[in-house]
Amino acid sequence: MTELAPLALPDPITARFIDTGTGLTQHVLEAGDRNRPLLMLMHGFPEIAYSWRRVMPALAEAGYWVVAPDLRGGGRTTGWTNAYDTDLRPFSMLRLVRDNIALMRALGRGRADAMVGHDFGSPLTAWTALVRPDISGPVMLMSSPFSGAPAIAEREDAIHRDLLALSRPRKHYQWYYSERPANRDMVDAPQGLHAFLRAYYHMKSADWAGNAPFELGGWTAPEIAQMPTYYIMDAGETMAETVAHEMPGADEIAANRWLPEADLAVYAGEFGRTGFQGGLNWYRARLDAELERDHSVFHGSQIQVPVRFVAGKQDWGWAQFPGALDALATRATADYRGTGLIDGAGHWVQQEQPEAVAAEILEFCKTV
Helix, strand or coil: CCCCCCCCCCCCCCEEEECCCCCCCCEEEECCCCCCCCCECCCCCCCCHHHCCCHHHHHHCCEEEEEEEECCCEEEEECCCCCCCCCHHHHHHHHHHHHHHHHHHHCCCECCCEEECCCCCCCHHHHHHHCCCCEEEEEEEEECCCCCCCCCCCCCCCHHHHHHHHCEEEHHEEEEHHHCCCHHHHHCCCEEEEEEEHHHHHHCCCCCCCCCCCCCCCCCHHHHCCCCCCEEEEECCCCCHHHHHHCCHHHHHHHCCCHHHHHHHHHHHHHHHHCCCHHHHHHHCCHHHHHHHHHHHHHCCCCCCCHHHEEHHHHHHHHCCHHHHHHHHHEECCCCEEEEEEEECCCCCHHHHHHHHHHHHHHHHHHC
């Protein structure tokens, strides 16, 4: 393994590498006493375990052993391929749950006392609780509501075709992420990787005035085309071109306290080294019909452990799939503990409002 410079982490967070026995050498951030209850934090895309840096100290101080891994496909974890032409099964939810089980065992624990997942870490956390409730304590899902396992019956989703047929042709970002050019579009962004990430994080945060989510009327092209272009893109643009339109000015960047330039440089350095394809393969696996058939055997089953959902009030993530939040509360869970929307936060809720997120996690853990 190439020697990497240590990440600049706030006290008391430390980093180490763990051989999980699955072919992964997993890079984890941790804080707190290893004899205390284990609280695991799952990151999303395009993020890494570093995204939890502002929340972990408060959780450790409250008496938890907090562990945030770089998940398969990102950060400093190794043992995965960043190729486009690859077997997608290691990036399927059931295999990613296997990664979680292996990590728990490598940590010397048979279960996590609680788990929190943000963005793509949210469905991973939900699937872990769904298929292995014996190794999962209560779970908090953030930004991406889990509506349950896919249906067994075969259904054609014409949304991509319908979006392209609009008078202003559009495309869904997840379909774009599944295409071969997406990784290079972002790694080799015309404005540079650092500037691309600045615009991307800005546009999906509460700092961007265009984020005022509301419940959509249904899964139809005209309805979802009301969302910002980072979700429903103009058909002829890349993601780098999409967010470049909303690049913040120098004064706004200098005033940013939740993602200063030094912190953004960590992300740019990590994704500049690994590329984005590992994370993009999660989206590709989700859209793979054969893998969805494998997951459909769990259709109709419910998460039995307590579940709470939290998101930024200015985050379109909770609204992007119409009906998903209602499905989480009424069908996908047996013990739903409510929804919390944090004002002043967009999609990067644990970075934009870390104190509020830490308080939500601690209150949830205390009540369950």
